[in-house]
Amino acid sequence: MTTPTIEIGWARLALASALIMVAIALSAWQRLGLAKSLAIGAIRALVQLTLIGYVLVWLFNTNRWYLVLGVLLLMVLTATLAATARSPGGRPARRRLRPICFVSILLGSSLTIAYVGAVVIDVTPWYNPRYLIPLFGMIVGNAMNGAALAAGRLQSEMASGRAQIEAYLALGASPQQASAEPARRATIAAMIPTINSLAVVGVVSLPGMMTGQILAGSAPTLAVRYQIVVVFMLAAATALTATGIVQWYRRSFFTSAAQLLPPIQL
Amino acid sequence: MNQDKAGRRVLSDLSVSLPKGGFSTLIGPSGAGKTSLLRLLNRLDDPASGTVCFMGRPIADAPVRALRREVGFVFQTPSMFPGTVAQNLLIVPTLGGQAAADPPSVGEALRQVELDTDFEHRIAAELSGGEKQRVALARALMTRPRILLLDEPTAALDPEVAEQLMLTLRRLREDSGLTIVMVTHRLSEARLASTYAVMLEAGRLVEAGPADRFFSTPATARTREFITAGRQGSEPA
Numbered sequence: 001m002t003t004p005t006i007e008i009g010w011a012r013l014a015l016a017s018a019l020i021m022v023a024i025a026l027s028a029w030q031r032l033g034l035a036k037s038l039a040i041g042a043i044r045a046l047v048q049l050t051l052i053g054y055v056l057v058w059l060f061n062t063n064r065w066y067l068v069l070g071v072l073l074l075m076v077l078t079a080t081l082a083a084t085a086r087s088p089g090g091r092p093a094r095r096r097l098r099p100i101c102f103v104s105i106l107l108g109s110s111l112t113i114a115y116v117g118a119v120v121i122d123v124t125p126w127y128n129p130r131y132l133i134p135l136f137g138m139i140v141g142n143a144m145n146g147a148a149l150a151a152g153r154l155q156s157e158m159a160s161g162r163a164q165i166e167a168y169l170a171l172g173a174s175p176q177q178a179s180a181e182p183a184r185r186a187t188i189a190a191m192i193p194t195i196n197s198l199a200v201v202g203v204v205s206l207p208g209m210m211t212g213q214i215l216a217g218s219a220p221t222l223a224v225r226y227q228i229v230v231v232f233m234l235a236a237a238t239a240l241t242a243t244g245i246v247q248w249y250r251r252s253f254f255t256s257a258a259q260l261l262p263p264i265q266l
Numbered sequence: 267m268n269q270d271k272a273g274r275r276v277l278s279d280l281s282v283s284l285p286k287g288g289f290s291t292l293i294g295p296s297g298a299g300k301t302s303l304l305r306l307l308n309r310l311d312d313p314a315s316g317t318v319c320f321m322g323r324p325i326a327d328a329p330v331r332a333l334r335r336e337v338g339f340v341f342q343t344p345s346m347f348p349g350t351v352a353q354n355l356l357i358v359p360t361l362g363g364q365a366a367a368d369p370p371s372v373g374e375a376l377r378q379v380e381l382d383t384d385f386e387h388r389i390a391a392e393l394s395g396g397e398k399q400r401v402a403l404a405r406a407l408m409t410r411p412r413i414l415l416l417d418e419p420t421a422a423l424d425p426e427v428a429e430q431l432m433l434t435l436r437r438l439r440e441d442s443g444l445t446i447v448m449v450t451h452r453l454s455e456a457r458l459a460s461t462y463a464v465m466l467e468a469g470r471l472v473e474a475g476p477a478d479r480f481f482s483t484p485a486t487a488r489t490r491e492f493i494t495a496g497r498q499g500s501e502p503a
């Protein structure tokens with residue numbers, strides 16, 4: 001029961017650029033100083049998306065498992081750099097965070113995609129890029145946001161909670177015990193957007209993937225079931241990644257003699 | 267010992283021994299390194315070089331968490347844990363891996379710091395500064411430490427409350443044989459309470475000795491000057 005998809009050719013795309021022109025014109029008229037950023041952003045989006053389109057076509061055609069895995073790894077790497085680029089704390093903190101962030105996103109995302117791909121959707125062959133790439137993209141995107149929130153919040157909780165943490169340590173507490181409260185808060189902070197989005201999905205927001213599937217001709221009921229899989233999957237990926245980051249990153253704030261690092265190294 | 271913070275030397279060539287069972291006070295101008303020294307004694311920090319010994323053994327050789335339960339620390343600004351006073355105290359035995367041996371009861375700890383047992387059910391965060399400081403003291407006593415380190419415990423208290431806390435500390439030392447090391451900027455307090463005094467300035471030892479001699483006939487001109495300035499009222503009444 002698929003309805004034929006309406007093709008978007010280059011001509012229609014040119015017409016669509018009128019939309020971004022509206023944004024640029026409004027910004028110029030109000031002297032917001034955003035016109036240039038908007039124009040650059042629009043061009044970047046155009047170029048990146050066009051290129052990725054060709055990359056996907058190439059991946060689908062070559063259909064090699066190692067190429068697919070390579071692309072997935074590249075996605076995790078990019079997400080790690082993006083998640084840590086604006087992390088609070090100084091350079092020492094960022095240097096400690098990067099590997100932790102990479103492994104947490106990698107593990108959280110891989111475990112999730114493995115379950116979804118092998119058990120829920122039963123993708124064949126297991127590396128089928130038509131499924132793996134878009135699903136993993138969504139997973140890594142959410143894991144990245146969760147990672148950035150978790151790390152940022154942990155960082156600030158450890159810095160502002162210094163007195164409390166040292167009060168615990170002075171009583172013979174382990175670093176684990178002393179940082180329990182900051183860790184809890186950081187994990188909650190990372191999970192809140194996911195919880196909010198679970199609550200409003202389908203009511204306030206019609207997720208992009210579902211919308212896309214419907215536009216591309218799928219039955220809405222099928223698109224909805226896919227979307228349910230996706231929101232559950234994103235919740236798992238965020239929880240796994242945030243937990244990994246928090247549990248691992250918080251150890252790095254202490255020396256082996258259970259001392260909280262001095263403020264400049266936080 | 268030497269100690270560095272943020273690349274600056276804050277304690278240099280410091281060598282001092284504090285008497286067991288005594289009440290030692292650390293005095294000296296602001297920034298002298300008193301807090302930095304105190305933090306070395308239960309390994310909240312480690313020295314850049316040198317060793318800290320406890321009864322002749324380097325403390326770095328002992329398991330650090332066990333050491334901290336022997337050497338309690340009361341911070342200048344008491345930091346209360348969530349919940350009631352009783353919860354603040356009862357959490358302490360649970361921090362010690364396998365339940366620490368024979369912690370005092372809440373009632374006993376409160377009695378030791380001369381707080382009414384009614385306080386047990388109060389929310390710790392809602393207490394006054396002086397009450398919080400006593401709860402922090404009671405909390406430190408929950409590990410049955412042999413040494414108690416106190417960093418300007420009376421700094422935020424009014425003179426009367428401060429004096430009561432000093433009396434409590436003296437009685438604690440006399441009753442339970444606790445060794446006390448206290449940083450203070452109230453010279454009158456140091457003179458009254460201590461059996462041993464150490465003066466630091468700019469990270470260096472100026473003078474150390476038994477308190478009666480230290481305060482009556484200081485050996486160095488700098489100590490004499492500091493004490494006289496204190497007596498002439500540059501310290502809080």
Ligand SMILES: Nc1ncnc2c1ncn2[C@@H]1O[C@H](COP(=O)(O)OP(=O)(O)OP(=O)(O)O)[C@@H](O)[C@H]1O
Binds near residue numbers: 262
């Ligand atoms: N975390 C830190 N980073 C950099 N410098 C520090 C740090 N902590 C302390 N210092 C410096 O070390 C020196 C000694 O500080 P310390 O806190 O030990 O002094 P103090 O004698 O306790 O002073 P006060 O009476 O004001 O509490 C000071 O010059 C201080 O600026």
Ligand SMILES: [Mg+2]
Binds near residue numbers: 300301302417
């Ligand atoms: Mg100090």
